[in-house]
Amino acid sequence: MHVAPAALAAPTSRAAPLALADPLHSRTIQQSHERCAALGLGRMVSPDHSPGPQVELQLARERNLRLHLHALPVMELLLEQTMASQSMVLLTDACGTVLHSVGHDSFLQRASRVALAPGANWAESNKGTNAIGTALVEEAPTLVHADEHYMHANGFLTCSAAPIFDPRGNLLGVLDVSGEKHSYHLHTMGLVKMSARMIENHWLADDFRHALRLHFHSRPEFIGTLMEGIVAVDRDGRLIGANRSALDQLRLSSAALRMKSLPMLLNLTVGAVVDHFRSPMAPPMTMLLPDGQRLAMRAVFNWPTWHRLGSLSMDAEPAGQVVDAGAMEAGTADRGGLFAAGLRSTGTTGAEPGGAPTLSGLRYLQTGDAQMEAVITKVRRVIDRDIAILVLGETGTGKELLARAIHHDSQRARQPFVAVNCASIPESLIEAELFGYEDGAFTGARRKGAPGKILQANGGTLFLDEIGDMPLALQARLLRVLQERQVTPLGSARAIPVDVAVVAATHRHLREMIEAHSFREDLYYRLNGLVVRLPALRERSDLMQIVRKILRAEVGHRVLEPDADVTALLQAYHWPGNIRQLSNVLRTAAVMAGGENAITREHLSDDFLEDAECSLQRAASRAAPPATTGTDEAAAPLQPTAQAPAPADHGGTLEELELLSIRRAVDEAGGNISVASRRLGISRNTIYRKLRWNAPAKA
Numbered sequence: 001m002h003v004a005p006a007a008l009a010a011p012t013s014r015a016a017p018l019a020l021a022d023p024l025h026s027r028t029i030q031q032s033h034e035r036c037a038a039l040g041l042g043r044m045v046s047p048d049h050s051p052g053p054q055v056e057l058q059l060a061r062e063r064n065l066r067l068h069l070h071a072l073p074v075m076e077l078l079l080e081q082t083m084a085s086q087s088m089v090l091l092t093d094a095c096g097t098v099l100h101s102v103g104h105d106s107f108l109q110r111a112s113r114v115a116l117a118p119g120a121n122w123a124e125s126n127k128g129t130n131a132i133g134t135a136l137v138e139e140a141p142t143l144v145h146a147d148e149h150y151m152h153a154n155g156f157l158t159c160s161a162a163p164i165f166d167p168r169g170n171l172l173g174v175l176d177v178s179g180e181k182h183s184y185h186l187h188t189m190g191l192v193k194m195s196a197r198m199i200e201n202h203w204l205a206d207d208f209r210h211a212l213r214l215h216f217h218s219r220p221e222f223i224g225t226l227m228e229g230i231v232a233v234d235r236d237g238r239l240i241g242a243n244r245s246a247l248d249q250l251r252l253s254s255a256a257l258r259m260k261s262l263p264m265l266l267n268l269t270v271g272a273v274v275d276h277f278r279s280p281m282a283p284p285m286t287m288l289l290p291d292g293q294r295l296a297m298r299a300v301f302n303w304p305t306w307h308r309l310g311s312l313s314m315d316a317e318p319a320g321q322v323v324d325a326g327a328m329e330a331g332t333a334d335r336g337g338l339f340a341a342g343l344r345s346t347g348t349t350g351a352e353p354g355g356a357p358t359l360s361g362l363r364y365l366q367t368g369d370a371q372m373e374a375v376i377t378k379v380r381r382v383i384d385r386d387i388a389i390l391v392l393g394e395t396g397t398g399k400e401l402l403a404r405a406i407h408h409d410s411q412r413a414r415q416p417f418v419a420v421n422c423a424s425i426p427e428s429l430i431e432a433e434l435f436g437y438e439d440g441a442f443t444g445a446r447r448k449g450a451p452g453k454i455l456q457a458n459g460g461t462l463f464l465d466e467i468g469d470m471p472l473a474l475q476a477r478l479l480r481v482l483q484e485r486q487v488t489p490l491g492s493a494r495a496i497p498v499d500v501a502v503v504a505a506t507h508r509h510l511r512e513m514i515e516a517h518s519f520r521e522d523l524y525y526r527l528n529g530l531v532v533r534l535p536a537l538r539e540r541s542d543l544m545q546i547v548r549k550i551l552r553a554e555v556g557h558r559v560l561e562p563d564a565d566v567t568a569l570l571q572a573y574h575w576p577g578n579i580r581q582l583s584n585v586l587r588t589a590a591v592m593a594g595g596e597n598a599i600t601r602e603h604l605s606d607d608f609l610e611d612a613e614c615s616l617q618r619a620a621s622r623a624a625p626p627a628t629t630g631t632d633e634a635a636a637p638l639q640p641t642a643q644a645p646a647p648a649d650h651g652g653t654l655e656e657l658e659l660l661s662i663r664r665a666v667d668e669a670g671g672n673i674s675v676a677s678r679r680l681g682i683s684r685n686t687i688y689r690k691l692r693w694n695a696p697a698k699a
């Protein structure tokens with residue numbers, strides 16, 4: 001932090017930026033200038049102001065959707081507080097690409113002339129010394145004022161930026177307030193830092209809503225404020241995440257924190273914490289740190305589940321067994337407790353992202369379809385046998401849910417389940433993300449290093465989703481890790497032994513990719529110990545059982561069923577987005593139905609209803625004697641079997657059929673990806689991905 005505390009504490013002032021006198025600040029600016037000079041950047045040149053292709057911005061936004069959503073309200077609040085009409089608030093991703101900006105029109109226009117606008121990249125290597133780019137390199141709040149900007153073109157600006165980290169210490173992006181240099185205000189940096197913390201704390205609460213969370217500070221009155229430290233703890237007492245204030249107070253790096261447990265750090269057990277906070281009126285606990293420092297602490301957890309871990313509990317169940325599949329199925333799994341949101345997953349660590357699908361055993365997936373039964377029988381035979389499992393299937397068929405169920409039913413259930421989506425991580429980051437890196441391994445890397453997903457999964461299960469999209473160069477490295485069972489982080493000479501069960505998944509044809517030399521054959525054979533293919537929803541015979549299960553999970557024991565009319569629509573529909581789409585349709589319908597017992601047409605969204613009705617009519621006309629006019633082609637964008645050429649007609653595979661559905665949906669939506677994604681029940685990211693990958697292949 002380069003702003004002198006005295007400066008921030010001073011009353012409002014628009015006078016000279018006192019922070020600039022801070023020697024730390026001067027050194028940061030000087031070092032940045034040296035980096036820029038070493039890169040050969042010119043000071044007088046007019047920088048590239050082009051915002052970059054729109055599609056790049058859309059992809060960056062898709063990749064950072066969660067950050068975007070968490071940050072939006074905070075940005076509005078921050079803008080209100082800065083009050084200066086000559087400034088704006090910006091959010092960038094971890095590469096410095098501006099994702100979103102809010103501000104006053106007059107300044108937005110001026111700022112856009114130096115490309116301070118969505119789509120532009122403000123990495124230091126691009127724009128020279130600037131608050132966003134330099135904060136990314138320093139990984140610390142950074143002020144860059146007026147002529148401190150390396151490029152003279154940016155000298156009219158004053159910018160205060162703070163990095164945003166997730167609770168595992170990963171850099172997510174940067175929050176920045178930029179304005180005319182004469183709008184400089186002593187308080188701005190403080191506000192930006194507070195706002196970044198606000199985003200981080202929301203993120204943490206979201207990620208670890210199922211964990212035990214310890215809120216602490218040396219001054220009890222600071223608990224519940226943005227100054228509090230928060231640490232997330234799993235049921236085995238391991239520390240799985242923390243906010244920055246916690247790391248500062250505990251004097252630990254994020255990686256070091258995750259090597260520790262509650263007993264190790266505080267000489268406390270989970271049971272003791274749970275016992276102490278049995279009563280919501282319990283006073284704060286006192287934590288004694290190894291260095292003698294005392295902290296006041298409160299705990300937040302889901303009472304109905306966590307109380308079983310208390311040492312006073314008479315009916316304690318082993319960790320990892322608290323919620324069973326039956327409970328999940330009945331939708332009774334912890335619908336919000338006294339202290340926190342419900343615990344729905346078992347035996348996982350914070351490596352499991354918030355909003356992840358409910359984890360339960362294979363039993364949960366048995367709803368009567370013969371193909372699924374066969375898959376589950378095969379999978380059960382190889383669990384805990386050190387055999388890699390490769391799951392194939394269209395998008396939304398439940399590949400990840402199956403992987404989680406395998407983990408849940410394995411002896412590794414109490415260890416982490418770590419999912420890596422090889423398609424959604426930018427290619428340049430996959431290596432660091434998977435293998436981790438040592439302190440200062442590469443420019444811009446966090447100085448403290450990071451363990452990487454493979455090490456995070458140690459002892460548990462590593463789920464490699466969309467494995468077909470792993471860059472070829474990294475496939476060789478992954479293969480080596482799987483064969484040698486050790487991982488060497490970037491920048492390190494030391495190999496660390498790992499023990500992970502591997503489940504991989506893809507919707508792609510790996511054999512064809514091998515022939516096209518885009519997937520390594522040796523890796524394929526390492527991953528395909530057992531290959532199972534999940535059926536598309538339209539191929540399954542248990543649609544209505546799944547419908548009932550999803551509705552039960554939505555509304556608990558209350559009766560809610562589709563009426564006969566809606567049942568017919570659901571059965572006739574082709575479900576290109578598979579169970580994900582079904583789940584979306586039913587969730588919306590359940591909300592629309594309010595307290596009613598039946599889902600009727602009125603509870604369905606119009607676009608789905610339109611498509612499903614077309615399916616129904618086509619099914620009826622297929623059943624009727626052939627007297628077709630063939631004039632309503634355009635009416636059914638999402639019914640490939642009915643309206644698009646059947647696979648046999650164009651020699652297409654299921655994958656091609658899926659692509660066809662997507663292309664049609666996008667066309668039908670006039671190119672609006674959001675509308676198409678809602679209709680298909682798949683994410684916008686998936687649409688971009690599939691269209692992007694498949695375009696050159698078809699050319």
Ligand SMILES: Nc1ncnc2c1ncn2[C@@H]1O[C@H](COP(=O)(O)OP(=O)(O)OP(=O)(O)O)[C@@H](O)[C@H]1O
Pocket residue numbers: 357358364365393394395396397398399400401402465507546549550579580581583686
């Ligand atoms: N058998 C099932 N019962 C209830 N819900 C299910 C089932 N299978 C999948 N789902 C739900 O459907 C959604 C998609 O599942 P999942 O993410 O596992 O699919 P996927 O095949 O991995 O998708 P993608 O290929 O797009 O990553 C999730 O919300 C999941 O909870």
